[in-house]
Amino acid sequence: MQEISRATLNRLPAYLRCLYELEKKGVSTVSSTQIAAALDLNPVQVRKDVAYVSTVAGKPKTGYVLKELIADFENFLGYRNSRDAILVGAGGLGRAILGYDGFAKYGLNIVAAFDIDEKVVNTTINSKPVYEMSKLKSVVERFNIRLGIITVPSQSAQEVADVMVDAGILAIWSFSAKHLNLPPGIALKHEDLAASLALLRMELISQDE
Amino acid sequence: MQEISRATLNRLPAYLRCLYELEKKGVSTVSSTQIAAALDLNPVQVRKDVAYVSTVAGKPKTGYVLKELIADFENFLGYRNSRDAILVGAGGLGRAILGYDGFAKYGLNIVAAFDIDEKVVNTTINSKPVYEMSKLKSVVERFNIRLGIITVPSQSAQEVADVMVDAGILAIWSFSAKHLNLPPGIALKHEDLAASLALLRMELISQDE
DNA sequence: TAGATTGTTAATCGATTAACAATC
DNA sequence: TAGATTGTTAATCGATTAACAATC
Numbered sequence: 001m002q003e004i005s006r007a008t009l010n011r012l013p014a015y016l017r018c019l020y021e022l023e024k025k026g027v028s029t030v031s032s033t034q035i036a037a038a039l040d041l042n043p044v045q046v047r048k049d050v051a052y053v054s055t056v057a058g059k060p061k062t063g064y065v066l067k068e069l070i071a072d073f074e075n076f077l078g079y080r081n082s083r084d085a086i087l088v089g090a091g092g093l094g095r096a097i098l099g100y101d102g103f104a105k106y107g108l109n110i111v112a113a114f115d116i117d118e119k120v121v122n123t124t125i126n127s128k129p130v131y132e133m134s135k136l137k138s139v140v141e142r143f144n145i146r147l148g149i150i151t152v153p154s155q156s157a158q159e160v161a162d163v164m165v166d167a168g169i170l171a172i173w174s175f176s177a178k179h180l181n182l183p184p185g186i187a188l189k190h191e192d193l194a195a196s197l198a199l200l201r202m203e204l205i206s207q208d209e
Numbered sequence: 210m211q212e213i214s215r216a217t218l219n220r221l222p223a224y225l226r227c228l229y230e231l232e233k234k235g236v237s238t239v240s241s242t243q244i245a246a247a248l249d250l251n252p253v254q255v256r257k258d259v260a261y262v263s264t265v266a267g268k269p270k271t272g273y274v275l276k277e278l279i280a281d282f283e284n285f286l287g288y289r290n291s292r293d294a295i296l297v298g299a300g301g302l303g304r305a306i307l308g309y310d311g312f313a314k315y316g317l318n319i320v321a322a323f324d325i326d327e328k329v330v331n332t333t334i335n336s337k338p339v340y341e342m343s344k345l346k347s348v349v350e351r352f353n354i355r356l357g358i359i360t361v362p363s364q365s366a367q368e369v370a371d372v373m374v375d376a377g378i379l380a381i382w383s384f385s386a387k388h389l390n391l392p393p394g395i396a397l398k399h400e401d402l403a404a405s406l407a408l409l410r411m412e413l414i415s416q417d418e
Numbered sequence: 419t420a421g422a423t424t425g426t427t428a429a430t431c432g433a434t435t436a437a438c439a440a441t442c
Numbered sequence: 443t444a445g446a447t448t449g450t451t452a453a454t455c456g457a458t459t460a461a462c463a464a465t466c
Contacts, residue, residue: 007457009411013403014388017363031423039388044459047424060423060466077407078414092308096301102386106403107410146413154226171413173405177311179223179248187412189405194222194315196382196398198286201316202218203396204355204380205287216433240447253435256448269441269447 008049013106014039015049016073023066031063052076079107084145086169088160089152090115090130093175097151098125110149112139137167146170154178217258222315223248224258225282232275240272261285288316293354295378297369298361299324299339302384306360307334319358321348346376355379363387 018038022030032050036043050064053076058064074080082104087094090113097103098113113130115121121132131139139145148169152160157176164172171187174180177194227247231239241259245252259273262285267273283289291313296303299322306312307322322339324330330341340348348354357378361369366385373381380396383389386403 004411005457006408009408010401010404013386013401013407017386017403018388033423042459043423044425045457048426048458051425058424060425060464061421062466063423078410083410083413092305093302096305099301103402103406106406108406147409171409173409177222177226179227187409189409191400191402191405192219192222193312193400194226195219196400197312197315197317198222199215199218200356200380200382200396200398201287201292202213204292214433242447251435252447253449254433257434257450260449267448269449270445271442272447 004052008052011039011041011049012053012073012077015046016070016077016079019066019070019073023070028066029063030066030069032058034063077107079105082107082109083147084109084111084143085147085149085173086111086136086140086145087113087149087151088115088133088136088164089113089150089156090117090120090125091151091153094149094151095125097149098128101126108147111143111145133163136163140164140167140169148172150174150176152176213261217261220248220250220258221262221282221286224255225279225286225288228275228279228282232279237275238272239275239278241267243272286316288314291316291318292356293318293320293352294356294358294382295320295345295349295354296322296358296360297324297342297345297373298322298359298365299326299329299334300360300362303358303360304334306358307337310335317356320352320354342372345372349373349376349378357381359383359385361385 015035018035019030032043032046036046050058050069054064054069054072056065056068085108087098087110090098094113098110110128113125113128114133114136115130116133120130123130146169148164150157150160150172154176157174157178158180161172161180161182165183165186172180172182173189173191175191177192180188180190182188224244227244228239241252241255245255259267259278263273263278263281265274265277294317296307296319299307303322307319319337322334322337323342323345324339325342329339332339355378357373359366359369359381363385366383366387367389370381370389370391374392374395381389381391382398382400384400386401389397389399391397
């Protein structure tokens with residue numbers, strides 16, 4: 001089997017959400033055409049994507065068995081066994097992420113947050129403890145955590161990333177508007193909201209013409 | 210001149226941030242090689258991207274004049290003339306976005322928020338007023354707003370999008386985990402955090418092997 | 419059987435990278 | 443001049459879509 005492509009991987013959560021909705025409606029089988037229509041995708045693309053994830057073949061004429069498909073997607077995406085993470089930066093966005101329990105559904109479990117602000121240190125946010133930065137390494141080591149979330153102002157982002165890497169973090173999810181320099185082997189996903197905004201504005205402008 | 214590609218547009222904000230940093234250091238000219246090294250990109254790609262945006266040519270041997278380049282990027286990205294927007298959903302994430310003044314730098318001006326929760330309606334968040342949903346249309350029309358931000362739970366996202374479109378919104382920036390069905394001509398940027406997380410986890414898992 | 423649907427191979431499209439002439 | 447750098451054309455790479463045989 002081929003390596004799964006980034007583009008495909010990116011679409012998988014949307015498929016799964018679509019399948020959940022169909023399940024709620026009591027549907028028992030689903031075709032690639034239906035999924036494609038619901039998500040504005042090409043049916044061939046859906047079939048290819050499903051082929052990566054699915055352990056059972058679809059049946060011509062009827063499509064895929066919804067229950068089996070959901071199980072395959074959940075297993076593939078690892079939603080069933082949750083993964084621990086820490087978060088640094090309990091400011092506005094950090095608080096929002098800590099307060100959002102929806103990530104649990106996606107297999108994410110934030111076990112602790114860290115900050116330098118004395119006012120939030122040693123409090124809890126949504127029953128998650130906030131510690132001072134000096135405790136980061138010991139927490140990461142003790143709980144064997146590999147995923148770190150960065151929600152600090154961009155000036156501090158690189159520094160925080162360095163601390164994380166030193167502590168043994170292997171994957172970083174950053175919401176800071178700062179390009180991070182990381183040693184090879186550390187996975188990085190940068191949520192660049194300025195880039196999203198630029199994309200959107202450009203489409204808006206091109207409508208004006 | 211060719212149409213600018215999505216991929217290029219996505220990189221522009223990172224370029225500009227990089228240029229700002231160089232400016233702070235007192236640098237006066239910059240080469241594509243330098244930018245590429247700072248952002249982990251290919252120098253040829255940098256030159257191509259710059260060519261889309263830049264009004265003046267770079268000089269062999271010396272590179273680009275930093276001041277000119279920054280002006281070109283700012284103009285292109287529209288950071289100089291800000292654009293008004295409204296936001297619906299003053300919960301955790303919505304509050305974080307309303308509270309973050311950094312978007313002003315990117316030319317985004319959120320003029321008002323809307324919510325159905327009586328506890329937040331008619332309060333202000335970061336000196337931005339929160340109104341009840343029924344006022345949305347009149348505000349959008351009065352201020353001629355074209356950009357709407359959705360930060361409501363996914364069950365309500367489609368409904369909110371419909372209200373926005375009806376009011377005359379032309380571009381939607383959604384943070385809800387829900388595929389939106391929109392009439393043609395409405396620009397959409399969907400921030401799918403579950404997809405980001407899936408991407409990151411997959412890289413993390415492939416390290417384990 | 420006829421028609422809808424799957425799975426796969428081939429063609430197309432778009433974006434990145436390599437090669438290289440021009441030039442300061 | 444020699445060397446670094448730009449800008450552009452051609453080659454490559456990857457992802458999407460079209461075409462189509464297989465099959466329920």
